[in-house]
Amino acid sequence: MRKIAFGYSTRCNVQCEHCVAAESDHRNNGKMDLLQAKEILVELAHAHVQGISFTAGEPLIYLDDICELLALCNTYGIYTRVVTNSFWAKNPESAQRYVSRLMASGLSQLRLSYSRWHQKNIKRENVINAVECCVENGLDYFVSFVTDFSEEDDQDEEYLRQHKVMFFPEPVIFSGRAESFERAPIRTDYQENCCSMNPYLAPNFDVYACCDAGSHFTKTNFFHLGNAKQSRVGALLLKSETNTLYKHIRTLGISGIASFAGFRSKDIITHRKCELCKKLFNDPDMLRVLENEASSGLAAWHR
Ligand code: SF4
Numbered sequence: 001m002r003k004i005a006f007g008y009s010t011r012c013n014v015q016c017e018h019c020v021a022a023e024s025d026h027r028n029n030g031k032m033d034l035l036q037a038k039e040i041l042v043e044l045a046h047a048h049v050q051g052i053s054f055t056a057g058e059p060l061i062y063l064d065d066i067c068e069l070l071a072l073c074n075t076y077g078i079y080t081r082v083v084t085n086s087f088w089a090k091n092p093e094s095a096q097r098y099v100s101r102l103m104a105s106g107l108s109q110l111r112l113s114y115s116r117w118h119q120k121n122i123k124r125e126n127v128i129n130a131v132e133c134c135v136e137n138g139l140d141y142f143v144s145f146v147t148d149f150s151e152e153d154d155q156d157e158e159y160l161r162q163h164k165v166m167f168f169p170e171p172v173i174f175s176g177r178a179e180s181f182e183r184a185p186i187r188t189d190y191q192e193n194c195c196s197m198n199p200y201l202a203p204n205f206d207v208y209a210c211c212d213a214g215s216h217f218t219k220t221n222f223f224h225l226g227n228a229k230q231s232r233v234g235a236l237l238l239k240s241e242t243n244t245l246y247k248h249i250r251t252l253g254i255s256g257i258a259s260f261a262g263f264r265s266k267d268i269i270t271h272r273k274c275e276l277c278k279k280l281f282n283d284p285d286m287l288r289v290l291e292n293e294a295s296s297g298l299a300a301w302h303r
């Protein structure tokens, strides 16, 4: 199934310390023109994209625009998700207003971001108001609990459990504003670290093969597929689906590629997935080697 993260805007009403989509990132700055956003949506529909996640900054500061885009997706039968910080759910009435608008526009699912960094800006009661409103109205939701797995997050996790919220932990990505965060050393078991790589359309219409840290590979621009104003978006998505190294990321996994590249096993297990990915693919020399080996040595590197 083709799906894409749609960055209508990187603007946000708060400034979380850990934000990957920080507006200061000059490549993604600003907001799309609504008309152009609609045109690209139609193109995505014709390119058989079946799932669109409205993400990047805070989409719901542009509620009217997002509702128009959702309605357009709905006419093409595209599954839609909005990723939000729940700023709008200050009380049950306000939550109901937003949820009603979104549902009337055909939204399929809300993803509510939650973390100790988000909750410095947004009261955690907002997230509960949003959850309860989704449950009452029958709108699918889940809470994305961004965490660095430290004890500091125990209380916030407990709060979600007490309120019987459906949540999924998501590792903080040490990119964007979180690049400079101190991070505890890790040592995992040997995980494959395969990555499904959700493509990302930025507000300036640049398309990336990976929606998370992928737009921050500044030395190689490894995940940049092109610009949707200059190329057909279907062709850019095809590029993502057929690139041999990307395929290895999806199937062999980052750990297997690192092992092939000469990283010691005992070092591989001390890296987080996106950091290991950056070491491999944001290093021009390493990238050259891997590109040369993509269809030969690396392709033969399997059990
Ligand atoms: S709410 Fe999301 S987009 Fe806004 S600053 Fe926080 S992490 Fe970034």
Ligand code: SF4
Pocket (backbone or CB within 6 Å): 195, 196, 197, 210, 211, 212, 213, 214, 249, 254, 273, 274, 277, 278
């Ligand atoms: S592992 Fe690489 S491809 Fe996957 S999300 Fe992280 S940076 Fe993107």
